[in-house]
Amino acid sequence: MAHTPRHNAKPYPVSGGWHEGDHPGQRQFYTFATERPFSLEGGSSLTNVTVAYETWGTLNSDASNAILVCHAWTGDSHAAGSAGPGHASPGWWEGVIGPGHSIDTNKYFVVCANVLGGCQGSTGPSSLHPIDGKPYGRRFPVVTIRDMVRAQAHLADSLGIASWRAVVGGSMGGMQALEWAITFPNRVRSLVAIATTMEASAQQIAWGAIGRRALVMDPAYNDGNYYDAPEDEGPWTGLSIARMIAQVTFRTDTQFNEKFGRNLRDQHFGPDGIDLFSRFDVEGYLDHHGDKLVRRFDANSYLYIGKAMDLHDVGRGRGGTAAAMSRIKAPTLTVAIDSDILYPAYQQRAIHEALTTKDPRNKHVEIRSVEGHDGFLLEILPINHCISEFFASTEGV
């Protein structure tokens, strides 16, 4: 397995590097009052916290048209727009966010922020520790989904957004959306939670934890101190293997059968017999996805964000799931992908059923798809359709 070295292995510059400004879809940075500690749920705190974010559309005069879109595990603030400097790929929800789409940038002011703990501009393990100016690495404290959400609340304050027209997210983005509606019930006027859960299940924890074990087994991980390593000597193999595990859980048996079947990537039967590491087509696909992530993502961020998802439990410290869910005031759309093996459809039905408002605008949709969990990124048509309908029914919230 040859891995292309990760391109952005060095700590992300907190300012500079990209053209900053207020152009729609360009990355901007909000840094909290520098010396004021930001307390974390785990008990420790961070200073000099920066949140990187992008916006699309125009905030109206009473700041009532703002929508927060929350990203998933390896996503970032680039939810919409083309590839460009700092963005290896087009926006991860291109086609859902934009003029005329369900999250209509002609109508709404859309915000997406890189999560706390991330590696695309927000403070995370690859950021520089204010004390010694070196990357935090494993000195970075474990953050939770609630910490991510409270950091976003600081950003909302700075943008003058008292409440969101909607908070929207899939997968880990849905975890944040739920936490927003529970932590700040008066700041969320409608909620869209897609392919997500009220609490990480044992199987979800298992997949994440195995990936983390594989990553730290890579000797190049070096207990998290790899930022000074030459570009081709970071824990890229470990990160790649962790990603491969996730990648299989993001898709489905059916989709793999249709796309790969038993096609070969490499010749298997040669003059010297069979090569133990000759690859089937699906292995080439996994290598590709592993390599792709390695080029754009920080290994420590992968670990920390994964742990935050495992810790996700809306009921923690709130008297349980039911009590937590009863705090939600917002009309809520829940969306399931029927073939999702990682966040099975029962988890989104359970969210819908746990809503105590019994608001007639609450809606649960199950999308039929072979795409599995990645359906929240790929099934643009039905997702646009149900978000549009929900936004129409919640007009004027």
Added chain:
Amino acid sequence: MAHTPRHNAKPYPVSGGWHEGDHPGQRQFYTFATERPFSLEGGSSLTNVTVAYETWGTLNSDASNAILVCHAWTGDSHAAGSAGPGHASPGWWEGVIGPGHSIDTNKYFVVCANVLGGCQGSTGPSSLHPIDGKPYGRRFPVVTIRDMVRAQAHLADSLGIASWRAVVGGSMGGMQALEWAITFPNRVRSLVAIATTMEASAQQIAWGAIGRRALVMDPAYNDGNYYDAPEDEGPWTGLSIARMIAQVTFRTDTQFNEKFGRNLRDQHFGPDGIDLFSRFDVEGYLDHHGDKLVRRFDANSYLYIGKAMDLHDVGRGRGGTAAAMSRIKAPTLTVAIDSDILYPAYQQRAIHEALTTKDPRNKHVEIRSVEGHDGFLLEILPINHCISEFFASTEGV
């Protein structure tokens, strides 16, 4: 992650070590004519091939009551009987094989052989290469399920068994059972294929391949040359992680929810914040299963047997699956576990539907269970029930 060193890290002695003899359930060894090469499907060959096996019951005078039981990935010949020297655990199918059970040792002569490529007495990567007397390691040729079956055919010849009353297996054991009935249609008088498939699917290949990538990333794997390493320095972390991946696919989300939920194994919230590697209960379970395998299984065997499963395709070189399946003459019982996520129930239905004999004794059973793939080991009652019924309907084959 502390791992107990593997206890049988040294190459398995081909003879000696355990009490040999003809006592039921004790391990015996059959070595092919020493200098005669055993040709492999991949094109190379092996000499000095040994098959380790155990037997239960008594072969009758016309050798018509012999049943072959085939084991799965990390199984071995100890299908029934108590733990003892060389057997860390009781037989893996204790309760299915034995006096009065469906595979009734009062009535049948039952044989189970360690597969070629294995590490419990049959020739495999940890065996000594006849040329230099050192373990094969990665010099061992890749073997296929068909090679395993042809090695078992040599054993059958040596035991004077012209044909089997039944060939029975689950998971990889089912792959062998199918290959037996296709390669030697006149030597298999009835067939039981449980939780198995006619060809490994892309998702099955993906899970296996990721595990192998994790294993070889362990620096202690050392390209397969770890047999001389001190007991605590083999690739045990890598093997353990590969096993963890498999372990999740062997069980189900439902069973994990019931058994572990979000219970903690370690304290998560301490005075210094949250520990990134504090474990949920399910992680402790995975660590346990990883460690357990490491103590009894050879890492190279794990790789080779996994590759053999990926290569499993009854249609290869036979004009496709349908043509291959049309060779089967034996009445066939197929058994599915409805919650199996690794070998989903559609794969066993497909076997049943591909049988061209349309023998009225062909039977397909789908067991309702939360146990997932491991149901073939755990759902003793329904498995005994359907095998007993099938054996009754095929009496006198």
